[in-house]
Amino acid sequence: MSTIPPPEVLKKDPNIPEKLLFGPGPSNMGSQIRESMNNPLLGHLHPEFTQIMDDCKAGLQYLFQTKNKLTFAVSGTGHAGMECAVMNLLEPGETFLVVQNGIWGVRAAALGARLNLNVQTIKVPEGQSASLDEIQKSIEIHKPKVLFVCHGESSTGVVHPLKGIGQICHSNGTLFLVDTVASIGGAEFEADALGVDCVYSATQKVLNAPPGLAPISFSDKALEAIKSRKTPVVSFYFDALELGNYWGCFDEPRRYHHTGIISLVYALRASLAQIAAEKIENVLKRHKENSKYLYQKLAEAGFEPFVSDENLRLPCLTTVKVPEGVDWKNVADTLMAHKIEIAGGLGPTVGKIWRVGTFGINSDKQKIEKVISELKAAVAESQAKI
Amino acid sequence: MSTIPPPEVLKKDPNIPEKLLFGPGPSNMGSQIRESMNNPLLGHLHPEFTQIMDDCKAGLQYLFQTKNKLTFAVSGTGHAGMECAVMNLLEPGETFLVVQNGIWGVRAAALGARLNLNVQTIKVPEGQSASLDEIQKSIEIHKPKVLFVCHGESSTGVVHPLKGIGQICHSNGTLFLVDTVASIGGAEFEADALGVDCVYSATQKVLNAPPGLAPISFSDKALEAIKSRKTPVVSFYFDALELGNYWGCFDEPRRYHHTGIISLVYALRASLAQIAAEKIENVLKRHKENSKYLYQKLAEAGFEPFVSDENLRLPCLTTVKVPEGVDWKNVADTLMAHKIEIAGGLGPTVGKIWRVGTFGINSDKQKIEKVISELKAAVAESQAKI
Known part of the structure; x- marks a missing residue:
């Protein structure tokens, strides 16, 4: 009782x-995306569902303009994408250089502090962006493992120019991490051409899908860095190698990791299909x-x-x-x-x-x-x- | 191009x-739950949406049979609930005692290792449960900060008896953490009467809602332990005090923390309404x-x-x-x-x-x-x- x-x-x-x-x-959902969630559930490892995951992977590679095999969607909102990126790419004590021109750089730096990273920042006045010179100097001083730039800074409305940053990163052994939560599909972005090593986003902005998934992609160089870690990723839920296995990114059988957010993966597929159709x-x-x-x-x-x-x-x-x-x-x-x-x-x-x-x-x-x-x-x- | x-x-x-x-x-979704996701999106801080969150909180207190004010749903699947519980309740070096009678105890212990906890286990043969005596002895030896028990062990089909464990925990200064992912609504459970300090579950089992939310509840004693932490919770996404603020659990204005998984919160509300109606x-x-x-x-x-x-x-x-x-x-x-x-x-x-x-x-x-x-x-x- x-x-x-x-x-x-x-x-x-x-x-x-x-x-x-x-x-x-x-943003608002279109009717096709809304209706996609009215589909019956499948099991999280049923072949019909893993096919839909594969479709989403292909759609996300198209969206991010990348051939990265480690491309999938984290089962969480945009901030979960940030945590997945930072937790996997960095280990305690390593240097994380953050361009701060609004709230998202502040968030990334605060997350770095929770993770015991050596956080360094490039502070930019609101409404502006960091110059290539500033970025180059700061990278040469701090020699960070990862540089963070928010592409679409939604607190100020700035789209941060990305051209040239990838080259500076790579000639200094730094991984280039970009937040495209508010920008993907709305502002030009080509991960491979820009030399981006990790990019994440969210579904509830240009994609017009419900919040709850964070598309993410890691370059082969980022994947190597993750595989070379000396300490385990602190979160199993956000472990990119486990997630990559579940999303069929590697040539190995898929294992149960967590129960994928099935209805939202349907919605993501519907959204990506619309973007592919419009081009x-x-x-x-x-x-x-x-x-x-x-x-x-x-x-x-x-x-x-x-x-x-x-x-x-x-x-x-x-x-x-x-x-x-x-x-x-x-x-x-x-x-x-x-x-x-x-x-x-x-x-x-x-x-x-x-x-x-x-x-x-x-x-x-x-x-x-x-x-x-x-x-x-x-x-x-x-x-x-x- | x-x-x-x-x-x-x-x-x-x-x-x-x-x-x-x-x-x-x-499990399968009922038609009302499926259709609830066809509703238009609201903003994650719109008053109509925070009302729905409040409705869910009340429904979850009913489901868990608790008066805990810190009761909400984590924006992630069942395993995200486990991470939220363990990350908030424990700090590196602290002792985490895990009853292992199947896969979920193994998972909890592995998570504890990632978090640099001092993990101790009580190993039970599959298909069986730990006795009160075993638990008491192990708690007296290890003096853990937290004891973990999986109520519904879905890898073996065992429902672990919980009566009496809370008392043993409390007379030893241990917090009692229970996984009810596979059991809530399907097997008797009363958090307050059992002296449970933290319980989490998932939406895609007895609740017949889509996967993607992890209902969770912390007792006042657990809340005090979280507030007394010396180190920050390693994840901002899973920080129970931030989540508690967003879910309106404290007497303070709600702040933006992350974009709630709006469509799934609609589905959770529809599910909880059905459970409340059937009793x-x-x-x-x-x-x-x-x-x-x-x-x-x-x-x-x-x-x-x-x-x-x-x-x-x-x-x-x-x-x-x-x-x-x-x-x-x-x-x-x-x-x-x-x-x-x-x-x-x-x-x-x-x-x-x-x-x-x-x-x-x-x-x-x-x-x-x-x-x-x-x-x-x-x-x-x-x-x-x-």
Whole structure:
């Protein structure tokens, strides 16, 4: 006989309104992705399911533009991808050099501290990026095992230029790790051409899939580094060699490691199939064109971009300065009351900016027009109150 | 311009047949749970979503039969629950005593080794459990910070008796950690009454929800131990204090920690609502009664149970001896060809047993009859071939 009674609140249906998700993620799901999760479950090692995993692997190699055999999706959200990358690539005491131009570099450095790494940072003012010179000098001083760069810094709206960094890393024996959680599919990225040794992302941004998987890929050089570790990876759940076996990345029979997040793998496959059908270059072009349309609409409405250099603006997440005397929260709340989400800043940008995400199917001129006209009206309403 | 072409395989629809999942999990989803995932996404901090998280918290307190305020779901599968528990409760060098009567104790001990814990074990023959005497002696010798017991050992089909262990732990200053991945809802469990300090589970067994969340609960004493740590928890993703804040377990505003697995939280809520509606005592009773029906059908078909003591049999996962001269794999493959899954052994029980899961909606007399009659036919077919 149970002593804790059943909660009354579970007798009611949940309240789940449909909203236009123009924040920094999650974005809206398309109908095919939603419906894919209504499929029956398969076992996590059934041949029909491992085929779907293989399809996803091929789709992720295409998305990341890599031939890396160790390519799969971690069973967790974007931050799980970061933990999988850092935990596998580095051992306690080794040097981890982090480019910090927003919240994600701060997160990576904090994770490094938990893992007893020797963490060094390159601090960049918000809204800007690190130069190749700065990176080269810092690498020569610290000789890090791994350099971390966040490609799409969602707290500032900056897309960090990556060209040339891979070469500097490789001529110094450093592995090049890139966070593309907010950028993949929305900003140009070619892992192999850029000399990236590890890249991870998430499913709830440009991919328009539900949160819960972190696509990740390791180069052969990164794989060698993992195989040469002297200490075990602290987490079994995030152990890349175990995960690589489960995802069939090596020429060996798959072993049970954990129960894959089956429904979300269906959703990931549906998402990757759409990207393959539209072709990645077209997806990128659409995001670029629509971001320019967004800048134009913002300018017409009297708003200023936070990132002054247009080449540094992330085409799928735009940051906008909050005009003098306007309460950012009040405006965001007004939009939310109309079932439209835009976000405020994060970390050091709190209060200074709004963040407007145009991820995947939300990179659409009609939707952008609606959001910006609502934003303009909400600001006018907020100013009228004062 | 991309250099890796889009994969041809993504042009085809995936093959996802409907199967009767009578293995050790995942089990089949009910229609309400499947449909819940077709709901639109909400933001991970939207008030409608945090309400759903609160509903789940109340449902999990009911499921675990606890008043623990630090009760939530880890964004990962069952093993992520184990990592969250062990990483938070213990620091490097501290003593972790593990009851090993199957694969899960082996896993927990291996995780402890990765975390540089002082791991001690109580080894129990497969199909049996540790006695209170053994546990008491081992605790008095090793004075562990944490004792681990797997309640539902899915590799052997044993439900480990828990009564009395909590008292022994508490009179020795030891925290009592229980794995209920395969048992929760299927075998009697009352966290508070049993003096359990930490319990975790998974969603894809009795809950009939998709894999991807690990319900977990920490007692106030466990919370105090976490707050008194000298070293940070090695993983930010699994940091119980950060997760507890995001899940609104403390009297403080919720901070962004990670993007919750929104669609799966909908599914968890739908599952917990069904359990609350049927009432946990009725769910337990149904599993118990149907397991007895299963034993009867197995006996009629000439099969022997692997766990000889009926009181030690897990009512939601039954292990059956593979008859002399029968190829277990051949039989399982025949059933699978008929879209019915039963599993072989795991770890030390490979080749010796079949595992027949009757989780949640699969604890149903008609379905059980079908599975056992197919099993009997497959064995006859396999024997005829020899």
